[in-house]
Amino acid sequence: MRPNIVLFGDSITQESFRSGGWGASLADAYSRKADVVLRGYGGYNTRWALFLLHHLFPLGLTKPPVATTIFFGANDAALAGGTSERQHVPVEEYKENLRKIVRHLKFNSTELSNEAQAANKFVENHNKNGIELTNGKAVVNEITSGRATVSRQDLGSLFVNPACRFLFLGIFIIFECSPTMLIVLITPPPIDEEGRMEYARETYGEKALTLPERTNETTGVYAKGCVELARELGVRSINLWSKMQETDGWQKKYLRDGLHLTAEGNAVVFEEVVKVFKEAWLDASEMPYDFPHHSEIDGKNPEKAFQQKCL
Structure with a gap:
């Protein structure tokens, strides 16, 4: 199965699959090697994005994304007292x-409406999850920030399933979801204030505000x-705000409105994302195709190529 690369952000991400968009270019670069999944929400800020996390990145995924870009801030930075x-x-x-x-992407546990009750149920059903406890059950007392404090007799040292790793250390249960996921924070782009005012006048005419x-x-x-x-968090970042302003005339060259x-x-954006991916470990040129290249298929015995590649 191809790995997934998720693009999570606001309208700049939502529009990225348009012709010439950075998301479309990324999908082309990783064609047949990874699926680029678009999760862009025009107008959203980080406060609203939090409501999407458990829907877009639920616990227990059998195939969590190998990489996620987080591209918010353009709307968060709208001025208090302004039209936005x-x-x-x-x-x-x-x-x-x-x-x-x-x-949430790195160390989230579960979505709990009643945390202690749900955690107790989790431990009581430990066998269903493949977790082995010795000398009796562990009873969860509280959960905070992905950690569950437990009273215990004896706990197994380590259990791994395809989606999450559960580490039993002392009296703590630590949930690690996709600890190897490559996470890239992207800053908002710079703002061409004159360009924004021109766009407002063209769009709203006399109703456009001067502020x-x-x-x-x-x-x-x-x-x-x-x-x-x-x-601080030890994840990668792209300072798009600074990068774009290194170019003379960036206002009109890089921003349409x-x-x-x-x-x-x-x-x-595409070049910067690919650069970060390559510097990490997600270099498209070094990733295998999901199925044989056509040149590897013998017209008289096609089955052989698929046996070698897929079995």
């Missing part, structure tokens, strides 16, 4: 929301917070 105030999220909350998303809804300076604060958090990407802007 509804989307505004304070920068510290933005960072905390990103932290929750990363933790900016976003500023490049404010968005830069969110970009800095994103990079700092990635460093002061915020969303042109074809050239999409190319920058």
